[in-house]
Amino acid sequence: MRRVVFLAPYVKHYRLPFFDLLHAVLQSDGIEMRVLYGHPNSLHEARKDNAVPPDSYGRPVKSYWIADRFVYQAAWREISEADLVITPAENKMLLNPMLIALRSAGVKRVAFWGKGDIQPARLSQPDRWLRHRLAATVDWWFAYTPQSAQNLRKNGVSCGITPVGNTIDTAELQRECDAICSACVQEARVGMDIRPGPVGIYCGNLSRNKHLDFLFAAARRIAQEIPEFTLLVVGNGPLRNQVELVAVHERFVHYVGPRIGREKALLLKMADVFLLPGAVGLAILDAFAAQLPLITTALPDHGPEISYLTPGKNGLITAHEEQAYASAVVSLLKARSRLVAMSQAARIGAEEHTMETMVRNFRRGILECLGLPVVDSKIESRRESLAKLQFVPNGRT
Structure with missing residues (x-):
């Protein structure tokens, strides 16, 4: 053998x-x-x-x-x-x-x-x-x-x-997301004190190459335009203490630590968009499996999985500038029909990989x-x- x-x-x-x-x-x-x-x-x-x-x-x-x-x-x-x-x-x-x-x-x-x-x-x-x-x-x-x-x-x-x-195992994550009912999502939102309104999620490693400072700065601009906006941060890594500190001082930021399986699927199900301004890797498939368009920026340090993203179809790539990024997110969240179309395309992206x-x-x-x-x-x-x-x-x- x-x-x-x-x-x-x-x-x-x-x-x-x-x-x-x-x-x-x-x-x-x-x-x-x-x-x-x-x-x-x-x-x-x-x-x-x-x-x-x-x-x-x-x-x-x-x-x-x-x-x-x-x-x-x-x-x-x-x-x-x-x-x-x-x-x-x-x-x-x-x-x-x-x-x-x-x-x-x-x-x-x-x-x-x-x-x-x-x-x-x-x-x-x-x-x-x-x-x-x-x-x-x-x-x-x-x-x-x-x-x-x-x-x-x-x-x-x-x-x-x-x-x-x-x-990743996109089919399993899709099944986990599909099995979560709207009532379960609403119950979880209430339990986490997440107010009604659009939700962006970051799910991944808490490291410098993910540009978390940029993410929080852009999220502040988004919250100024959409006061009911919430940012969920899921993951662990060397910048955990910094993220926890931001979550203490910014009401719209909720940090929940690392999650896998159904717990992770539930958090993804709460979101409308996946926000990752830094290096894109396999996290793009978390987004697609949860039917979330991914919004990132034009950087040279993306992983090869960035090729799975088709700008304007299943996600967006903006200039690496906080206002440009925030404006793109706000525009997408306010254009419901466009958001739905991109979410559907994201799901197709998961089924292709x-x-x-x-x-x-x-x-x-x-x-x-x-x-x-x-x-x-x-x-x-x-x-x-x-x-x-x-x-x-x-x-x-």
């Missing part, structure tokens, strides 16, 4: 449905899949959104963090038994240069998985040089989006590339990398058999 190993310094709760389904699908192909995971550094531990994969494919390994920035995983026994090692394309992975050396010696097949932004401006010159140097030295790339794949080709990567369509599609793409790339024939797999039926799996932070039930 062939064996595929994923290296993961930590596993986020939103990745478990992907690993669950891919494991089941590869098993039907006669391929054993393992996820070698360690413990997160202090930054990711503080987010409280980490999870433990099931024993059917998860294997805990010792991890050693250096200055909370670089990680070494003691996983050589598992790596030696693997036919293919799939590792994040990140400089923090100290095993990556060693894996490349094994690959160069013809000992191991190695694939990268990631954004494909091999020379991002936010990295130092040495970091950019190393990322660019390593990018073209693997057997295969699993790129987040088609745009990621195009970027890799432009930068000289000639190996096989599979655009996977990076996503499903977990089944991501797993199907990943499976095809793995089979092609291993030189195995690619035949159709009934991924949807596999998904149904996993429907009763439920995950919680830092564990499974």
